Amino acid sequence: MRYNRVTPEIVERLRRIVGDGYVITSPGDLERYGIDEIEERYRRPPEVVVKPRTPEEIAAIMKLANEYRIPVTPRGAGTGLSGGAVPIHGGIVVSLERMNEILEIDVDNMMVTVEPGVVLADMMRAVEAKGLFYPVDVSTLESCHVGGNVAENAGGARAVKYGVTGHWVYGLEIVTPTGKIVRLGGKRIKDVTGYNLVQLVVGSEGTLGIVTKITFRLTIKPKCVLDLLVPFDTLDNAVAQVNKLFREEHGLAAIEFMDDLSIRAAERYCNTVLPHDDCEAHLLIQVDGMKEGEVWRAAERVYHAVVEGGAKEVFVADNRITREKLWRARRNIAEALKALNNYISVEDIVVPRSRIPEMARRLRELSRAHDIEVPLYGHIGDGNLHPTPVSGDRDEETWVRDLEAFLVDMFKAVRELGGNITAEHGIGFKRVKYLPLALDEVEIELMKAIKRAWDPNGILNPGKAVPLGP
């Protein structure tokens, strides 16, 4: 694809669309919009940033961009981990930060309708104030935008019980790549009227449309939540216990995993100590429910099952302070590893749950073979792991070369085990070159056919999610 540059005339027309105060062209500011939480070396500044307030303004921007063939990259809070918001071909960044209203909380239908720039935790608190509950708790909940959650189909810890973002998205308003506004789905719990375009747009990383309104389904807030920290001597045994638990218990809200390298990094970073930090596998198991007695009984069953299954001990956190301590450690592993190393690469593989021990073995072999330390943690209940190779004292050039070789081997191993290369962070900029390792050629062709059909000029977030070109 060939794109044109943003000219002063185009900037002028953008100003007329969104208003003078909402167009950014100063180089320093543009730099800030050139990256998200992906590694620094992926930074690419846009030529101009616009901050529209309405879908109509976005539609006008898309029409203009098609007219001049200028790439457009939508952007939320910039907390993404795969570079989905990086404007790799320059052009226009459409920042959705001003579209941040909670439009309606519909208590009877248990649905909330919001604009994409709403911060996830703000939405969660607003619906909880009405006795409702949005359960997808992404680690960055206090800063990420719900629009980004939809674009990447974000997961998080409670996906085990509650599913990922897409499970809760029932309605969308989008601006199409050619600048048309359309509403898809709605407050309908079941609907087979036409193709499921809602779930096609969810997780499409802003390549098929810019989301301007979202209707999420909600549930009711569990009245009692308990967390159990369970250290195991071996990962194999931890996974065996997880598989057993799943066949016996409905109420497991989260099953998280941290290895010894991860837990020790988190301890240093959070200035805390967790018990048995030399164990190969720590599970963090959350049980929730509506009735305190029932939740405690479920926790007791988990307790007996894991102790019988060889857990070293079980620590129960039944108050907010202890629970927060455990989850803070778990949520801060990536930050801790980043602080302790020159370079890291947060990966996001997924395998069928039963293949986790084999995957962990392969990772240990690859770690040795490539001489790269690879702390391992993640959402073990979903088979979703975040191996995070760290650079040690390598310089950037050596690191990028060594990392590349490691990743290719890791992705091949993942595929051999029936897994895939990203579970919740997205293909984005970072993984698009690995897509042929991950998906069949025919599937990539089917994806490209949709992209071409909806975005004939290839201008909406080009180079993400799916390779461009013929």
Added chain:
Amino acid sequence: MRYNRVTPEIVERLRRIVGDGYVITSPGDLERYGIDEIEERYRRPPEVVVKPRTPEEIAAIMKLANEYRIPVTPRGAGTGLSGGAVPIHGGIVVSLERMNEILEIDVDNMMVTVEPGVVLADMMRAVEAKGLFYPVDVSTLESCHVGGNVAENAGGARAVKYGVTGHWVYGLEIVTPTGKIVRLGGKRIKDVTGYNLVQLVVGSEGTLGIVTKITFRLTIKPKCVLDLLVPFDTLDNAVAQVNKLFREEHGLAAIEFMDDLSIRAAERYCNTVLPHDDCEAHLLIQVDGMKEGEVWRAAERVYHAVVEGGAKEVFVADNRITREKLWRARRNIAEALKALNNYISVEDIVVPRSRIPEMARRLRELSRAHDIEVPLYGHIGDGNLHPTPVSGDRDEETWVRDLEAFLVDMFKAVRELGGNITAEHGIGFKRVKYLPLALDEVEIELMKAIKRAWDPNGILNPGKAVPLGP
């Protein structure tokens, strides 16, 4: 679209692909493949029926059909209610009846992989024998094929708690409209590697690919199930109680609704009597869970809530015989209405749950205005109703004309209330002409763009789900 006719040469080539014994050309047999459970007047016989055994054979059929531009209609058990399996342009019917193996039950990952021709109840029993549970219980579970469930994204009674078919589909193998075999998704609970093509194919009514393998996720079977039959004097009050229950209880597996006309038809057909059959609204509420004590306590809470909310009485069915009696009545309403009338039209509207009372009022008005009796029943917990206009003693011509006028008015009312025209039966042949009433022009254009991109010759199940043509 212009299609060619099936010539003797094409039949000969089909015989070479699937084997002599698996090609049907005799007119009497072709008639049988010209209809599903849609009304008789929609019957259109194909020119030839083939019964392939492998995806490779289907791929060869699709390539041949593209070469000669012959329409191809995939067919499961023929239990669909919208004519999705009717070969409206003649051509080839691909019957999947021989592809009926349960390929793998993966206990550790709680997944089952099957061919499309497996009967739903057979799959349910097979996984239950391994301690697992597939919860989507479509009314026709003893005869429908799982491939058809996927094609129509079938719902059923337990969707309230467990979701519809699509919620459980994690992997598909399909033959594309141009005859390529591709696997989408897999045994991965989370996966954002590329667009969500699995959920695009689910519910696409066999227009985007022929499904040849399905991997369903499973859960664990509830150990205790109770059903409560709750008559209310008014529908308004019944709905108010449903909304209240949803905000307080997690464990509600089903909330079904039958009005007085439906319940009396079912009584006659099943030769049974149900209590308070003169009440305007009967709710059938299912509570399930893993622990008997907890389920009984939940049932008691429901009992107290609905009695306080004005229920006439509550009948608890805690044994298989009584439960079967209630569900048999509920499941046989459509059959009963069919037996008691010359013509009926089983409709499948959905509205936001809170709008059900208003929708019911509109239906009563429309019933009077069009002088058509409209028994009403359905999955009230999902906002999914099956108003079923019945002909009385009208002749076919009068009926078709009167029905048409009624349906247009009903669909307009549905849209005004934020609803849609089909929740679980599909657009199919029956509703494609109403699509412009149901969906925005832009959305239809986006759907057509996908259909054209994947099926450039427009030969796979043409005229279903989405209008053909430019």
